[in-house]
Amino acid sequence: MAMTRKKQRTTMIIGGLVILGIAAAIIMSALRDTIVFFYSPTEVAEKAISPATRFRLGGLVEKGSVKRGEGTTVRFNVTDTAKTIKVSYTGTLPDLFREGQGVVTEGKLDGSGTFIADNVLAKHDENYMPKEVADSLKKQGYWKHTEEDKSKDTKQ
Amino acid sequence: MITEIGHFALILAFALAVFQTIVPMYGAAKNDRAFMATAPLSALAQFALVSVSFAALTYAYLTSDFTVKNVYANSHSAKPLIYKISGVWANHEGSLLLWVLILTMFGAAVAVFSNNLPQTLKARVLAVQGSVSSAFLAFILLTSNPFERLSPAPIEGTGMNPMLQDPALAIHPPLLYAGYVGMSVAFSFAIAALIEGKVDAAWARWVRPWTLAAWMFLTIGISLGSWWAYYELGWGGWWFWDPVENASFMPWLVATALLHSAIVVEKRNALKTWTILLAILAFSLSLLGTFLVRSGVLTSVHAFASDPQRGVFILLILCFFVGGSLALFAWRAPTLKAGGIFAPLSREGALVINNLFLAVSAFAVLTGTLFPLVFEALTGGKISVGAPFFNTVFGILIIPLLLLIPLGPLLSWKRADVLGAMQRLWAAAAIALLVALFVMAFKERGPWGAPLGIALGVWLIAGSITEMAERTKFLRVPFSTFMARLKGLPGAAIGMTLAHIGVGVTVIGIVAITAWKVEKIVALKEGASIEIAGSTVTFVSETPSEGPNYSAETGRFDVTVDGKFVTTLYSQKRVFRPSRQPTTEVGIYPYWSGDLYVVMGDAINTGGRTVRVYFNPLAPLIWLGTVIMFIGGMVSLFDRRYRVGAPKRAKQTAMQAAE
Numbered sequence: 001m002a003m004t005r006k007k008q009r010t011t012m013i014i015g016g017l018v019i020l021g022i023a024a025a026i027i028m029s030a031l032r033d034t035i036v037f038f039y040s041p042t043e044v045a046e047k048a049i050s051p052a053t054r055f056r057l058g059g060l061v062e063k064g065s066v067k068r069g070e071g072t073t074v075r076f077n078v079t080d081t082a083k084t085i086k087v088s089y090t091g092t093l094p095d096l097f098r099e100g101q102g103v104v105t106e107g108k109l110d111g112s113g114t115f116i117a118d119n120v121l122a123k124h125d126e127n128y129m130p131k132e133v134a135d136s137l138k139k140q141g142y143w144k145h146t147e148e149d150k151s152k153d154t155k156q
Numbered sequence: 157m158i159t160e161i162g163h164f165a166l167i168l169a170f171a172l173a174v175f176q177t178i179v180p181m182y183g184a185a186k187n188d189r190a191f192m193a194t195a196p197l198s199a200l201a202q203f204a205l206v207s208v209s210f211a212a213l214t215y216a217y218l219t220s221d222f223t224v225k226n227v228y229a230n231s232h233s234a235k236p237l238i239y240k241i242s243g244v245w246a247n248h249e250g251s252l253l254l255w256v257l258i259l260t261m262f263g264a265a266v267a268v269f270s271n272n273l274p275q276t277l278k279a280r281v282l283a284v285q286g287s288v289s290s291a292f293l294a295f296i297l298l299t300s301n302p303f304e305r306l307s308p309a310p311i312e313g314t315g316m317n318p319m320l321q322d323p324a325l326a327i328h329p330p331l332l333y334a335g336y337v338g339m340s341v342a343f344s345f346a347i348a349a350l351i352e353g354k355v356d357a358a359w360a361r362w363v364r365p366w367t368l369a370a371w372m373f374l375t376i377g378i379s380l381g382s383w384w385a386y387y388e389l390g391w392g393g394w395w396f397w398d399p400v401e402n403a404s405f406m407p408w409l410v411a412t413a414l415l416h417s418a419i420v421v422e423k424r425n426a427l428k429t430w431t432i433l434l435a436i437l438a439f440s441l442s443l444l445g446t447f448l449v450r451s452g453v454l455t456s457v458h459a460f461a462s463d464p465q466r467g468v469f470i471l472l473i474l475c476f477f478v479g480g481s482l483a484l485f486a487w488r489a490p491t492l493k494a495g496g497i498f499a500p501l502s503r504e505g506a507l508v509i510n511n512l513f514l515a516v517s518a519f520a521v522l523t524g525t526l527f528p529l530v531f532e533a534l535t536g537g538k539i540s541v542g543a544p545f546f547n548t549v550f551g552i553l554i555i556p557l558l559l560l561i562p563l564g565p566l567l568s569w570k571r572a573d574v575l576g577a578m579q580r581l582w583a584a585a586a587i588a589l590l591v592a593l594f595v596m597a598f599k600e601r602g603p604w605g606a607p608l609g610i611a612l613g614v615w616l617i618a619g620s621i622t623e624m625a626e627r628t629k630f631l632r633v634p635f636s637t638f639m640a641r642l643k644g645l646p647g648a649a650i651g652m653t654l655a656h657i658g659v660g661v662t663v664i665g666i667v668a669i670t671a672w673k674v675e676k677i678v679a680l681k682e683g684a685s686i687e688i689a690g691s692t693v694t695f696v697s698e699t700p701s702e703g704p705n706y707s708a709e710t711g712r713f714d715v716t717v718d719g720k721f722v723t724t725l726y727s728q729k730r731v732f733r734p735s736r737q738p739t740t741e742v743g744i745y746p747y748w749s750g751d752l753y754v755v756m757g758d759a760i761n762t763g764g765r766t767v768r769v770y771f772n773p774l775a776p777l778i779w780l781g782t783v784i785m786f787i788g789g790m791v792s793l794f795d796r797r798y799r800v801g802a803p804k805r806a807k808q809t810a811m812q813a814a815e
Contacts (some may be wrong), residue, residue: 005494007496008497015512016512019516019518020431020519023516023520023549023553026548026549026552027523030544030548031524031541032528033544034541034542034544034545034548035527035541037538037539038535038538038539038540038542039538043186067759069761071760072677072757091766113323133546135538
């Protein structure tokens with residue numbers, strides 16, 4: 001059963017489409033299950049987010065709010081200057097975690113409105129502001145892309 | 157003065173690149189030998205000019221010339237010499253200059269090493285190379301000039317991001333760029349072939365070494381980046397599925413597919429259109445990677461401060477080359493002559509499956525990477541797609557491919573006896589199964605699938621060795637005959653076996669660290685200790701110390717097993733001058749069974765430190781596997797066939813050589 005060129009091409013195209021279709025189905029279903037939303041403290045206050053939902057909370061670490069307990073748990077507040085959320089995190093903080101600086105944390109709310117973070121995202125550059133945080137702060141009219149920031153931008 | 161020479165050389169290089177784009181292309185169209193002959197000369201001159209420019213910037217860094225804005229913003233006179241050099245490319249402007257330097261280096265290499273290319277093809281390949289370097293040189297000169305002066309000159313620089321002050325990260329960008337940019341050669345060959353309307357075995361043989369070299373650099377570049385993230389960032393992981401990592405991984409997947417499909421073109425003169433498309437896609441994804449890293453459109457833990465305006469410029473370059481090449485492809489590809497036919501169950505068929513899975517995996521990674529952008533554009537909501545997505549999707553797509561790897565090389569061209577090939581793999585399958593049972597019996601915890609994952613890695617290694625044993629008739633002929641056969645094997649065959657073994661080794665490392673990693677976070681006072689995976693780690697002391705451009709707190713940890721002293725690990729918290737930016741140094745002790753990994757965290761109010769301790773089983777295998785892949789690529793690159801020169805472009809000789 002020698003294959004003709006046309007038949008071979010058709011087989012390959014159909015096979016390719018089938019695999020691509022299966023892959024697309026896997027991708028869609030995995031996306032639905034795994035995407036994590038990003039919220040600012042204001043959005044968290046507006047939306048009633050159920051404690052079962054994982055999300056990312058981003059904003060500034062409120063000045064003077066970082067409290068280290070006796071163990072490895074750290075508490076701090078994340079603010080977008082309009083609203084503030086309490087965060088509790090167990091583990092070691094990234095090197096560039098600082099009061100007054102931008103931060104992105106991932107986790108869930110507990111019943112009382114405290115955000116239990118299991119991940120505080122690291123950054124590589126102290127001048128870098130996560131885009132989501134920058135956008136949500138801009139919404140509050142707080143953080144502006146000033147000339148000073150511009151000059152820092154040349155620094156990688 | 158030297159700085160101005162560097163700037164001027166860059167402008168000349170740009171003019172030359174434009175010349176190199178237009179004149180040889182016109183010459184090839186008119187079959188004018190004199191015009192075509194300008195291509196290699198201008199490629200060499202361009203490389204020389206960009207080298208001068210790069211040397212000038214390096215000189216400014218070495219002499220800490222803070223009248224140059226770029227040096228002021230990224231360097232410091234107290235920095236160790238190696239980081240003054242690597243500082244050249246540890247910033248946006250300098251790294252683009254490095255990008256172009258490597259691009260013109262590849263252009264010059266094509267000019268020097270391709271004397272056996274037909275003149276029109278060579279002229280066209282170099283013209284396309286010229287167009288790529290014109291675009292990027294224009295980008296540097298217009299938006300990212302590294303030679304900008306500052307007046308008045310500051311006395312001291314602002315320093316370099318301390319996280320980048322690391323030996324692995326000093327060489328990571330050049331290697332990765334060599335991989336990205338190396339893909340431009342395959343791209344240029346593809347475009348030239350489309351213009352000529354001719355793709356054959358000779359073409360594939362010319363393209364393959366270039367693709368292989370780029371692939372090797374990409375492999376080792378990605379691996380170094382991952383290794384750096386593992387020991388420098390102190391989070392115990394080795395891969396984050398971060399957009400910037402994905403940006404380098406997608407071209408790698410497509411380049412791997414291209415390496416395999418080029419074999420089919422070379423040996424069987426089939427899959428030509430597809431191979432051309434892959435060459436275009438591999439370079440397009442490299443450009444996309446450059447865009448993602450340089451524009452900052454995606455939030456990435458790796459993101460450094462970035463400038464949207466520059467992003468738009470790269471986006472335009474991206475659109476021009478991707479759009480232009482795909483349009484050319486759509487127009488010209490149907491005119492390519494179709495090649496040899498084959499049954500679905502054959503070596504060709506197996507390579508098609510390989511290509512399908514690799515391309516689809518790259519597509520899945522691309523979807524996950526860009527989905528947050530699309531989602532925000534459509535709904536305004538902000539989301540992130542993280543490791544759970546990629547692990548699920550990529551895992552499902554890549555496992556069938558890994559399972560099939562040992563089978564492919566045992567199939568014959570055109571039409572294959574799959575059952576026979578499977579029979580020859582029974583020993584490999586038995587070994588893999590035994591290992592799975594062994595691991596299952598001895599493991600105390602971890603997911604049920606983990607022993608199967610280890611077995612998959614063993615299957616890859618044993619299966620690849622089987623193929624080699626089959627070729628050399630191991631144990632079935634006298635030992636001396638076997639050795640003679642082994643020596644007679646083409647480099648490409650040995651290289652393939654090594655690369656596949658490397659994949660197996662990496663798979664074992666990944667499965668082990670994923671399934672059996674142990675992590676403990678504790679508050680330790682000096683003198684206290686913690687048990688992990690059979691080791692006792694004691695926090696002995698904490699002492700301040702001084703480095704050349706940082707001050708540090710060094711934590712000393714003694715490791716004992718059953719009361720017997722094993723080693724002392726040091727983990728440091730460093731604070732760098734002048735930025736006051738802190739970094740963490742991890743203490744790692746490699747047991748044969750895996751890494752003991754100690755990180756000293758922040759001080760606690762009541763005394764002592766937060767300490768994170770990991771046991772990462774078999775972690776070094778992840779990077780060892782990639783080194784084996786790299787060596788495999790190297791062996792394959794030195795295959796005699798590439799040195800004796802490509803076959804003549806007559807169909808008859810091409811077919812003979814392919815045998």
